[in-house]
Structure formats: C-alpha cells, structure tokens
Amino acid sequence: xxxxxxxxxxxxxxxxxSGKFLPWLAVACVVLIATGVVWGLxxxxxxxxxxxxxxxxxxxxxxxxxxxxxxxxxxxxxxxGMIWKxxxxxxxxxxxxxxxxxxxxxxxxxxxxxGKPTWGTxxxxxxxxxxMLVLLFLYxxxxxxxxxxxTRETSxxxxxxxxxxxxxxxxxxxxxxxxxxxxxxxxxxxxxxxPSMHPDMFKPLLVMILGFYCFYALxxxxxxxxxxxxxERRTTWVKELAEGK
Amino acid sequence: MxxxxxxxxxxxxxxxxxxxxxxxxLSYALxxxxxxxxxxxxxxxxxxxxxxxxxxxxxxxxxxxxxxxxSLDSSFLVSDGSATLxxxxxxxxxxxxxxxEAAVATGALGDDGAFVAQQVLAKHxxxxxxxxxxxxxxxxxxxxxxxxxxxxxxxxxNKTKSKALDSTEAGY
Numbered sequence: 278x279x280x281x282x283x284x285x286x287x288x289x290x291x292x293x294x295s296g297k298f299l300p301w302l303a304v305a306c307v308v309l310i311a312t313g314v315v316w317g318l319x320x321x322x323x324x325x326x327x328x329x330x331x332x333x334x335x336x337x338x339x340x341x342x343x344x345x346x347x348x349x350x351x352x353x354x355x356x357x358g359m360i361w362k363x364x365x366x367x368x369x370x371x372x373x374x375x376x377x378x379x380x381x382x383x384x385x386x387x388x389x390x391x392g393k394p395t396w397g398t399x400x401x402x403x404x405x406x407x408x409m410l411v412l413l414f415l416y417x418x419x420x421x422x423x424x425x426x427x428t429r430e431t432s433x434x435x436x437x438x439x440x441x442x443x444x445x446x447x448x449x450x451x452x453x454x455x456x457x458x459x460x461x462x463x464x465x466x467x468x469x470x471x472p473s474m475h476p477d478m479f480k481p482l483l484v485m486i487l488g489f490y491c492f493y494a495l496x497x498x499x500x501x502x503x504x505x506x507x508x509e510r511r512t513t514w515v516k517e518l519a520e521g522k
Numbered sequence: 523m524x525x526x527x528x529x530x531x532x533x534x535x536x537x538x539x540x541x542x543x544x545x546x547x548l549s550y551a552l553x554x555x556x557x558x559x560x561x562x563x564x565x566x567x568x569x570x571x572x573x574x575x576x577x578x579x580x581x582x583x584x585x586x587x588x589x590x591x592x593s594l595d596s597s598f599l600v601s602d603g604s605a606t607l608x609x610x611x612x613x614x615x616x617x618x619x620x621x622x623e624a625a626v627a628t629g630a631l632g633d634d635g636a637f638v639a640q641q642v643l644a645k646h647x648x649x650x651x652x653x654x655x656x657x658x659x660x661x662x663x664x665x666x667x668x669x670x671x672x673x674x675x676x677x678x679x680n681k682t683k684s685k686a687l688d689s690t691e692a693g694y
Contacts (some may be wrong), residue, residue: 322652325617331650360530396643397616403558441534442541449545458557458579460626462648474650 286363288505289514295498302495309488325479330394335482337387338466339489342395344380344412345447347373347493351419352444355437365501367433368508370440371423372500376493380418386408396460404459408446415443429508483492545619558599559626562605565637572631579626587621600625611639618644 280342284290317335358366375516388406389399400406419436426432454463466472472479509515523531549556559579560570570576580600587598594613598604598621609627619625619642629639651659 322654325651325653325656326620327646334650356534359534360527395616395618395646397619398643400642401558401643402595403584404556437534438537441537444538445541445545449549456556457553458561460558460561460643462646465648465650473648475652475655477652478650 286361286365288365288368288509289512291365292502292505295502299495299498302491302498306488306491306495309484309491313481313485313488317485321420321478321481322475327395330391333387333391334465335485337384338482339486340380340387341384341409342486343489343493344377344384344409346449346490347377347380347497348412348415348440348443348447351377352440355433355440358433359437364508365505367429367436368504369497369501370419370433370436372504373497374416374419374423374436376496376500378413378420379407380493381413385413393428401460403459403461404457405450405459408450408453411442411446412450415439415446419443431455487516561602562600562607563602565607565631566605570631575640576632577626577628578609578637580607582619582621582623582625584621598625600627608636609639609642610636611642613640613642615642616644618646620644621649636667655679 313335318332323329351370354366354373355365358370397444419439422439423432423436426435453459454461456498466476506515559577562578562580564570565578579602580602583599583601583606587596589596596615597608597610599608611627624645626643626645627637627639628641629637632638
C-alpha cells in the first residue's frame with residue numbers, strides 16, 4: 278500500500294496513468310451533462326410557483342456541491358503535501374484552487390440571477406450567501422498566495438496552512454441554513470430521507486450532479502497535468518515527451 | 523510513520539482544531555447577529571431594538587393581506603406560530619409573495635407597535651412541485667376540509683345526500 282502511495286507521488290507516473298483516464302472522463306462528462314441539461318431544461322416539469330426560473334437549480338446546485346467538495350480536495354492535498362512533502366500533492370492543491378473559485382463564482386452568480394425573480398433581490402447578506410462569498414475569497418487567496426513566493430516549498434506551505442484554516446468554513450456553509458435564520462431556503466437534497474422535490478425534477482438534477490463530479494475530476498486532472506509539465510519541464514522525461522518520443 | 527512526519531501531521535491537526543475553535547467561539551458570540559431577521563415572538567418579547575432598521579421574518583397569515591385600491595400601500599400579518607406582527611408596506615411586492623408563505627421585511631418598528639417596511643422579500647421554501655402535482659395536493663386538502671365539514675354537518679344530512687357529494691368529489 279505504501280509503495281503504491283509513493284508511486285502516486287511520482288509526477289511522471291501520475292502523468293502517464295491520468296492520461297489513460299482522460300478520454301473516459303471526458304465522454305462521461307459530456308454524456309451526463311448533455312443529458313442533464315436537455316432533460317432538466319426541456320423535459321422536467323416547471324415548478325408550480327416559480328415557473329421556469331427554478332430550472333437554474335440544474336446549474337446552481339451541482340456547482341455549489343463541487344465548490345464545497347472541491348475545497349476538501351484542495352485542503353486534503355495541502356495536508357498530504359505538508360506531511361509527506363509530496364510534490365504531486367502541492368501540484369493538485371494549486372490546480373484545484375482556480376477550478377474551485379470558478380465553481381463558487383458560478384454558484385453565487387446563478388443564485389443572484391435566481392434570487393431577483395424569486396426573493397425580489399439579487400443579493401442579501403444572510404449567513405449562507407456571506408459564507409459562500411468567504412469561500413470565494415479563500416480560493417482567490419490561495420491562488421494569490423501560491424504566486425507570491427519565490428520558492429515552491431514556502432508557497433506550498435503557506436497555501437496548505439490557509440487551505441486548512443479555511444476548511445472550517447465548509448460545514449458553516451452547509452449548516453448555515455439550519456443554524457441561523459437566513460433568506461436562503463434549507464437543503465432540498467437531504468443526507469437522510471427523500472428529497473423535497475418531485476422525482477421528475479430530481480432525476481435530471483442527480484444526472485447533473487454526477488456530470489459535474491466528472492467535470493471536476495476531468496478539469497482537476499488537466500490542470501494538474503499542466504502543472505506537472507510546467508514544474509518538471511527541465512527533466513528528461515518531459516523533454517522526451519515534448520520531442521514526441 | 524517517521525517521527526518528522528508524525529510531528530507535521532500533528533501540526534496539521536492543530537491548525538484545523540484551533541481554526542475550528544476560533545470560528546466556533548466567534549459565531550457563538552455573534553449568534554444573534556448572524557440571524558438575518560427577528561421573529562414576531564422576539565419582537566413581542568422586546569428583544570428587537572426599536573428606532574433602528576431591523577428585519578422581521580415569518581409566515582404571511584392567510585386572509586391578512588390588504589391592498590389599498592388607489593395606491594401601492596399594503597398591509598399584512600406575519601406569524602411564527604406563537605406571535606403575529608402587523609406590517610405596513612408601500613411598494614411592489616415580489617411575484618412569489620403570497621399568503622401562507624414566508625416573507626422577510628426590512629424596516630423599523632413604529633410607535634404603535636406595527637412594523638413599517640421599506641423592502642419586502644419573499645422567502646422560498648425547499649419544496650419543488652410540478653403544477654399538476656400541486657393542484658392535486660390542493661384538491662386533496664380541499665377534499666379533506668370538505669369531508670370534515672360534511673362530517674360535522676353529517677347529522678343534518680341524510681345518507682343519500684352525502685353519498686352524492688362524495689361521488690361528485692371523486693369526479694375531480
């Protein structure tokens with residue numbers, strides 16, 4: 278097991294293995310998201326009270342899911358990089374930050390677009406939305422921090438510490454709607470019990486969530502591979518790869 | 523695990539625990555301020571400050587919404603189950619604002635105990651239902667209400683009459 282773990286730490290081995298997963302992930306991602314979008318936007322029934330504007334849920338909820346889950350991916354990579362001094366883990370952490378920031382932004386933006394016709398306002402400083410904005414700043418902070426040191430080791434350490442401190446925010450975002458009075462409604466999809474949504478509306482949402490997971494994995498792998506090539510560009514295996522051997 | 527790694531693992535755990543503790547204490551200290559709005563009960567108990575802008579939230583009481591015929595003025599009651607509060611508002615209510623649904627109003631408490639709102643927002647719940655299902659559910663509720671009222675009046679009605687009522691309802 279430890280041997281496998283150390284092998285995974287080798288950027289070259291990771292680059293080769295991940296290359297084999299990419300086409301499969303890309304196919305799964307396109308199929309799932311295309312199915313989910315067509316199903317959700319064209320075939321799912323409209324909501325009795327919101328009409329068609331509820332359909333933004335098919336982007337909003339999957340993007341929010343992955344913005345939160347992606348933060349744990351980034352923080353776990355940061356912790357592994359810090360404890361085992363594994364170069365690859367630092368690369369994954371740096372690769373996950375812009376992806377997470379983009380998903381958080383999508384979640385906030387789609388929420389604002391939905392909020393205007395539903396609540397009557399684009400923005401409100403309630404616990405859910407404010408903590409989500411803090412998440413966006415955490416992601417942006419890690420991107421900025423990763424570029425502000427001259428040595429890789431210092432920057433990886435600083436980013437890992439910020440990422441670990443920020444993990445506190447994830448359960449706060451998740452539970453904010455239960456702990457405090459907010460304008461944002463509580464979760465529709467519950468860990469225990471049935472979702473408070475009609476099955477005809479819920480099935481396409483589930484497909485979209487799976488599609489977004491595949492999308493996240495795909496983009497994370499691509500970003501990490503780019504980071505590997507960038508950092509290992511002086512090694513012989515990358516040079517050979519570039520020459521097409 | 524090597525001692526050096528073990529020590530770094532402890533550092534990681536330490537960072538997460540301390541951060542959780544700090545944020546946990548902060549949000550505990552600010553727990554009242556993190557709430558977006560006061561409930562009618564809190565206002566009735568005098569917990570909300572007067573003469574300053576606050577938000578109040580609750581369910582809009584059924585049949586309480588009154589609109590002026592010649593202006594945008596409206597008033598309604600919000601309730602949290604134990605207390606109600608009268609809200610006056612002058613402006614356009616959101617599309618999803620409705621009786622028996624939650625709303626959040628921003629404004630201030632007047633001297634007469636009523637709340638004067640500058641902004642009213644609709645608070646959507648986590649339920650999503652297609653229109654046909656919502657109609658069917660509403661019909662079921664109506665039917666139940668009818669059935670219970672029919673039951674109360676059952677002594678006055680003869681059997682054939684109530685049977686006729688049942689069959690017309692089943693025809694929905």
